[in-house]
Amino acid sequence: MTDTPRITRIDITHHQLELDPPFPASWDSQPRRKFPATIVRVHDDAGHVGIGSGDAMYGFDDYEHLFIGADPLDLPRHSAVLDNIGFHAGRPWPLDIALWDLAGKIRGEPCWKMMGGRAKRVRAYASSGVHRHPDDMAKMARHVIERGFPALKIRFGRTRLADDLDTLAAVRGAVGDKLELMVDCNQGWRMPWDTKAPWTVDEALAVARELEKQNVYWMEEPLHRGDYDGYAKLRRQTPVRIAGGELTRERYEFDQLLARECLDVVQPDVACTLGMEGLRKLAQAVEAHGKVFTPHTWGNGIGLAANLHLTAGAASAPFIEFPYDPPEWSIERRDFMLEHPIDIDREGWLNLSDAPGLGLAIDEAALDATLAKRSTYA
Template structure:
């Protein structure tokens, strides 16, 4: 079997009302998405998504005529492209989806099938009043979620802490609470000061009293020494790594003992092929692997299958903060029956469908394609 064609298509979903992401100074009025189609001479097609494939154009010939099962070879080529031009990891996701379809197996089983389900945590995205966040938290608990993540980004961190306190008061111990400080990296227009070690330590001390499960990205993503210091100063788990781009960055973080929870995203760093290597490495050093998934529904599915296949993951990120960030918006490229759903106990399942288990909504593609 040979790869005969690689297609890259772009889509844009209008957001009305806009999504006001806590980490972005500009409201999001559009949601871009890219699909990668890998076609073969035997009629099978794999599909990937999650990043915009920046830098891939002109490199299709490096894969045409090749065996799709040569994933290690293909991942090395993508890693070279990443170094020179930009991230193109959705192609690796498409290759794994393709291999799953060819073999009639779900990807997580091809990766090792370590588990077949994982608890989801609702990853919220907006800044709202403490009363509104508490109301939404109660709704999440009713939906079956056993954990949720709250974003910090108020001008005064005491307002952020008040939100966590209000949520804890509302839900008691029905859910674990994670906190995302979003200090690891910044959007282009964000020029606000980043926390230093003292600030991160003070916040962590307050979060200890509220029984917070982890504090995510309390420091810049490359500040390994202070992450190590922070871990030694608090009982709250320190999480990070979502925008780190290459394998060696996670190797260095892990060797330093900088994090408790490692959050690479296979759509942004290494694809599934390198993603499982990162998971194996950080877990061998005693870390927890719990990937970032905030791209689109296909990106969530790819990270779910990787986590199920090789991870010690206790909770998987499920981007969800209705009404502004709904499953319908996040997974708009997929047919409604193949969008990821929680069971009544709060689990996401790998299922038995071949590949990554989703199907594309052809009518939606026609409506929102950028030509």
């Protein structure tokens, strides 16, 4: 019998990919000229390395000693410690992803099996990110069909709501019933410099009535993330599915959303919220309430892979988000740190393998070329 493995080192590196042309994200009034990525690596004493990515790990300098020397396979313990750190500092969940990747490599098992092994693939929906002219958005929708996607998410938030609705109508007119369409209203949170108030329930309901006419599959974040009463009221008054929770931070908040019947579709991101173990348990609770669990994935390919393993292994989602809006947001930009960008097959499925952990190969040259800062804890 071998000795218990131990964590020997944690490396955190920060990277900046130059974006030319810039990416004009629909939820951000400032076009993005750089794409930041934080990479977390956890080493054990047998030479295994687990990799995670997500938020910048603000404040982690005070807590690294809680992991060095610990058993990497004690995932419930690590989840509880990270949950506490998330209260006292920034979101530390990239480390949790890295710990699960490491545990899978030690055990010789893919994370989707560790999550419950329910499936090894999930069908993807194309998630757009740019406010395009209606004709260009219709062209994008036709391209999405050709690529094999079964669904497309359109972003609202243009200067005039009428322009958003015209874009949606143009897409529906171009594709008919060949695509399911989702609409992200982007009312749940704001960038630090954007101070516009979120919609009221009445405003959201007026939009919902227009979405009903276009047979929209779900309406995402139509209200502020904490407007539980408003969400419950809105959901009672429209047949359109209501989605949200992408950056909700704590389990008790999700419990309130479930108890108050606020959402049909629950969308936390493992790179931002509760980590792998926390969201595995939440997925069970969401499905026990008869709701859909399918994560937000708007980050890089490591976060996408972690959410994919979580969803395939622990949930029964009809779709998972696949950030895709070329040329400004291509899979090559999104996954610049991976040797092989993650992509769908010809029928829109994201397929997982039996490779241990997350099954990813890192492009070390790309990381070296984009390195901005490094921290090592041992």
